[in-house]
Amino acid sequence: MRFALLFRDFASNIHSKPLIRNRFIHKAFFHATRTILQTTESPPPAEGFLPGVEQSKFIKSTQEEALKNPELANTGVANGETKRMNMFQAINDAMGIALTTDETAVIFGEDVAFGGVFRCTLGLAEMFGKDRVFNTPLTEQGIVGFGIGMAAMGHTAIAEIQFADYIFPAFDQLVNEAAKYRYRSGGLFNVGGLTVRSPCSAVGHGGHYHSQSPEAYFTHTPGLIVVMPRGPIQAKGLLLASIRNRNPVIFFEPKILYRAAVEEVPVGDYELPLGKAEILKSGKDVTVVGYGSQLYTLERAIQLAEKDIPGLSCELIDLRSLLPWDVDTVANSVNKTGRLVISHEAPQTSGFAAEVATCIMERCFLRLEAPIQRVCGLDTPFPLVFEKFYVPDMTRCYDAIKEVVNY
Amino acid sequence: MNANISLRAVAKLHVKRASVFLINGRKFISTSRILYQEPIKNKNKEKVPFPGATGSYFTNELQFIQNIDPIPTYRVMDRQGKIADPSQDPQVSENFAVKIYKDMVTLNILDLILYDAQRQGRISFYMTNYGEEAYVGSAAGLNNEDVIFGQYREAGVLLYRGFALDEFMNQCYSNEKDSGKGRQMPVHYGSKKLNFQTISSPLATQIPQASGAAYALKRAGNKNCVMCYFGEGAASEGDFHAALNIAATMKCPVIFFCRNNGFAISTPALEQYKGDGIASRGIGYGIDTVRVDGNDVWAIYNVTKAARKLAVEENRPVLIEALTYRIGHHSTSDDSSAYRPKKEVEDWKRLDNPLVRLRKWLEDKNWWDENLEQEYRSSIRKEIISAFSKAEKLHKPSITELFNDVYDHPTPNIIAQRQKLKQLIEKYPKNYPLEKFKNEGKDL
Numbered sequence: 001m002r003f004a005l006l007f008r009d010f011a012s013n014i015h016s017k018p019l020i021r022n023r024f025i026h027k028a029f030f031h032a033t034r035t036i037l038q039t040t041e042s043p044p045p046a047e048g049f050l051p052g053v054e055q056s057k058f059i060k061s062t063q064e065e066a067l068k069n070p071e072l073a074n075t076g077v078a079n080g081e082t083k084r085m086n087m088f089q090a091i092n093d094a095m096g097i098a099l100t101t102d103e104t105a106v107i108f109g110e111d112v113a114f115g116g117v118f119r120c121t122l123g124l125a126e127m128f129g130k131d132r133v134f135n136t137p138l139t140e141q142g143i144v145g146f147g148i149g150m151a152a153m154g155h156t157a158i159a160e161i162q163f164a165d166y167i168f169p170a171f172d173q174l175v176n177e178a179a180k181y182r183y184r185s186g187g188l189f190n191v192g193g194l195t196v197r198s199p200c201s202a203v204g205h206g207g208h209y210h211s212q213s214p215e216a217y218f219t220h221t222p223g224l225i226v227v228m229p230r231g232p233i234q235a236k237g238l239l240l241a242s243i244r245n246r247n248p249v250i251f252f253e254p255k256i257l258y259r260a261a262v263e264e265v266p267v268g269d270y271e272l273p274l275g276k277a278e279i280l281k282s283g284k285d286v287t288v289v290g291y292g293s294q295l296y297t298l299e300r301a302i303q304l305a306e307k308d309i310p311g312l313s314c315e316l317i318d319l320r321s322l323l324p325w326d327v328d329t330v331a332n333s334v335n336k337t338g339r340l341v342i343s344h345e346a347p348q349t350s351g352f353a354a355e356v357a358t359c360i361m362e363r364c365f366l367r368l369e370a371p372i373q374r375v376c377g378l379d380t381p382f383p384l385v386f387e388k389f390y391v392p393d394m395t396r397c398y399d400a401i402k403e404v405v406n407y
Numbered sequence: 408m409n410a411n412i413s414l415r416a417v418a419k420l421h422v423k424r425a426s427v428f429l430i431n432g433r434k435f436i437s438t439s440r441i442l443y444q445e446p447i448k449n450k451n452k453e454k455v456p457f458p459g460a461t462g463s464y465f466t467n468e469l470q471f472i473q474n475i476d477p478i479p480t481y482r483v484m485d486r487q488g489k490i491a492d493p494s495q496d497p498q499v500s501e502n503f504a505v506k507i508y509k510d511m512v513t514l515n516i517l518d519l520i521l522y523d524a525q526r527q528g529r530i531s532f533y534m535t536n537y538g539e540e541a542y543v544g545s546a547a548g549l550n551n552e553d554v555i556f557g558q559y560r561e562a563g564v565l566l567y568r569g570f571a572l573d574e575f576m577n578q579c580y581s582n583e584k585d586s587g588k589g590r591q592m593p594v595h596y597g598s599k600k601l602n603f604q605t606i607s608s609p610l611a612t613q614i615p616q617a618s619g620a621a622y623a624l625k626r627a628g629n630k631n632c633v634m635c636y637f638g639e640g641a642a643s644e645g646d647f648h649a650a651l652n653i654a655a656t657m658k659c660p661v662i663f664f665c666r667n668n669g670f671a672i673s674t675p676a677l678e679q680y681k682g683d684g685i686a687s688r689g690i691g692y693g694i695d696t697v698r699v700d701g702n703d704v705w706a707i708y709n710v711t712k713a714a715r716k717l718a719v720e721e722n723r724p725v726l727i728e729a730l731t732y733r734i735g736h737h738s739t740s741d742d743s744s745a746y747r748p749k750k751e752v753e754d755w756k757r758l759d760n761p762l763v764r765l766r767k768w769l770e771d772k773n774w775w776d777e778n779l780e781q782e783y784r785s786s787i788r789k790e791i792i793s794a795f796s797k798a799e800k801l802h803k804p805s806i807t808e809l810f811n812d813v814y815d816h817p818t819p820n821i822i823a824q825r826q827k828l829k830q831l832i833e834k835y836p837k838n839y840p841l842e843k844f845k846n847e848g849k850d851l
Contacts, residue, residue: 104626131626137656142615142649146657149619149633152604153554155626157619169645176609177616185597185605186588187812222813222821246815275818324818 052296053260066264077268085265088258090232091120094239097269099128102156107133109160144170151191164200165209178248179223192246199255201345207384213346219323225249226323228292232263237272254293277326283315287333289342291319301397331363338369339404343392348376370407373400478686478698483705488767497705501774508765511540513787514563525739530579532593538734541761543567544704548711555603556613556635568601576798583845588808611644618654621661632660632718640671642685651692654724662714663726668733673746689726701731702761802845
């Protein structure tokens with residue numbers, strides 16, 4: 001059915017030969033980024049390649065920066081320890097806390113017992129036992145159905161779908177069952193304890209079935225919560241909130257960030273709010289909206305635009321939750337700036353940007369000074385060798401910002 | 408030697424070894440136990456080293472495996488209500504047996520009345536249980552704390568557990584007392600207090616859910632199992648495969664109860680599968696499997712009790728295939744005479760009816776007679792009609808309920824949409840049947 005093995009190979013390679021592999025990644029990320037990006041002869045790095053993450057101002061690389069986040073103020077970790085973690089480690093940490101604090105919590109999916117093909121469940125089976133962290137047979141509809149059943153008994157089920165591209169066999173269970181469980185029973189039963197985690201989005205060389213961003217299929221489904229973090233601190237806080245939220249949550253993890261994004265992450269138990277956007281950078285002229293790994297591309301596009309157009313100031317918003325999404329924060333921003341650019345990796349037609357654009361048109365019609373711009377993946381399947389032309393890269397985002405400003 | 412012979416030999420071996428499984432002094436055989444004995448028979452052959460089938464052995468004979476002997480159908484009572492093997496007598500009390508019979512009769516009359524109500528346009532939809540009344544016996548073989556996941560033709564199970572006539576009616580009428588708040592089609596029952604998970608229309612989705620629920624029960628250590636009902640048509644869905652496979656690998660205390668009634672709407676079972684029914688598949692998943700006469704309430708009762716024991720005490724999933732015949736139409740939206748002769752249906756109704764069988768058995772014991780029959784039928788009929796009229800007179804639920812329970816708390820956009828509907832019905836009150844609904848939309 002699929003070629004997950006490809007990624008497993010990469011993962012285990014990295015694991016078994018840390019020096020060689022790390023050196024390669026290090027080099028790729030820190031010293032030769034532009035060259036590799038532009039040299040077609042070089043193969044893409046195994047873990048994918050996302051320019052901008054290391055230089056991002058949104059990455060909290062010191063304890064002070066990490067703890068400055070006002071959302072952590074009331075969480076009990078505000079004055080606590082932090083630890084350097086990449087995103088898979090932060091996710092692993094969140095799940096460890098979830099299992100420690102909730103006896104009913106279990107983790108299951110394909111290949112999670114040995115640590116997962118992306119290492120997110122590393123060590124958890126050893127720590128919590130094989131009855132709490134276990135492999136299932138290779139069946140996505142079975143995994144989600146099984147999770148729904150556990151959650152219907154009031155237990156906490158953390159299911160993993162190995163790649164978001166393979167969530168579609170479970171579409172029926174998610175859309176017809178999980179999402180409607182509470183509503184159709186008149187509130188007698190619910191599956192609020194269900195969280196489905198899944199790696200999503202581009203990775204540099206994932207082709208059709210290791211690259212998709214299927215969030216919009218699910219944001220069309222009342223009853224589900226859909227979340228996508230942009231880095232380790234968020235991933236941990238949002239995942240803990242998702243696991244404990246009393247509604248079924250689909251938690252998409254941009255796989256390109258698993259290793260690329262490294263932050264000082266609070267070691268304690270904390271949650272970040274679902275349904276709330278975060279203003280990453282204040283500005284007055286253009287509102288730029290995105291989520292997940294796309295934010296780093298947007299950040300670079302904004303930097304370039306602000307450099308090229310003296311006096312321009314862009315406001316960048318990370319939606320974090322896509323269902324329900326924080327219309328107020330975006331509308332307030334657009335009422336201030338009068339211009340909106342939305343960007344996501346998924347194809348444009350009926351993508352999530354269409355929802356944002358329509359809601360903002362309804363809420364901010366009199367304040368809009370230019371047509372809303374969508375910078376999205378193309379309306380094609382996600383291609384292999386053409387990835388760089390398919391993704392809404394820095395150039396396209398930069399161009400869209402210039403377009404709305406010059407309209 | 409062909410495969411048939413070899414498997415038959417295994418079966419014989421099994422009998423010879425007399426490794427029987429006893430419950431309440433009654434003999435019970437699980438198919439997986441037969442398979443477990445296979446390696447013993449072939450102990451002189453060279454076993455394969457491959458990890459995918461460690462029990463296999465090498466052979467120089469090229470043979471494709473096709474049919475094994477059809478799986479037999481366990482029966483306690485014949486069509487005359489006579490018990491052939493006294494060791495299989497269910498050994499139940501008069502009260503218990505009469506309750507089961509009364510529930511079966513109640514179900515039958517409930518079906519008659521609600522089916523007619525749909526025909527008169529008083530409820531929107533209905534599905535009868537004709538011919539499948541004996542499934543009450545499966546409910547009787549469980550503990551009330553065992554969790555049930557159903558498909559939609561299991562009203563008898565609910566009746567047995569004590570779902571009130573009012574509750575059936577309120578659900579079918581979608582009135583303000585429907586615990587489901589009028590959101591689902593008729594016969595989509597659910598009851599928290601009776602541990603009956605709410606029915607949903609998508610077929611087979613409940614099967615892997617049942618596996619997961621069973622795993623949760625096992626972890627909670629409360630010695631209960633999950634019972635999951637589905638038809639033979641639903642067993643063609645991918646979710647059936649997923650569910651049995653996960654239940655087996657994760658050792659879930661779940662009983663899969665397949666109601667094989669010969670039809671999935673118009674599709675006869677022979678167009679549904681080519682193998683030996685549903686039961687033969689259980690063996691492939693490494694699941695204890697049994698086939699039972701679905702018109703024999705005591706056979707179903709015995710089998711369910713035995714299955715429950717395996718599930719709860721040994722954490723083994725069990726597959727029960729109950730063979731029966733769907734006497735009624737698929738639903739009120741279906742006219743089954745379009746795909747099967749009326750005479751065939753009439754014959755089944757007349758010649759092999761689960762109600763008649765149990766009644767004969769009761770009469771042989773002098774626990775029932777024609778007078779009691781008439782008396783019960785007329786009193787329960789009155790009760791059902793009274794519940795029916797009561798439910799019909801009630802308002803539909805408050806329109807607010809349209810917006811509740813999508814999430815644990817309504818989201819901002821749901822609140823906004825509720826406000827919008829409120830304004831709309833205030834603006835165009837005559838365009839909506841507000842008077843039918845509790846509070847007439849004023850509490851939106």
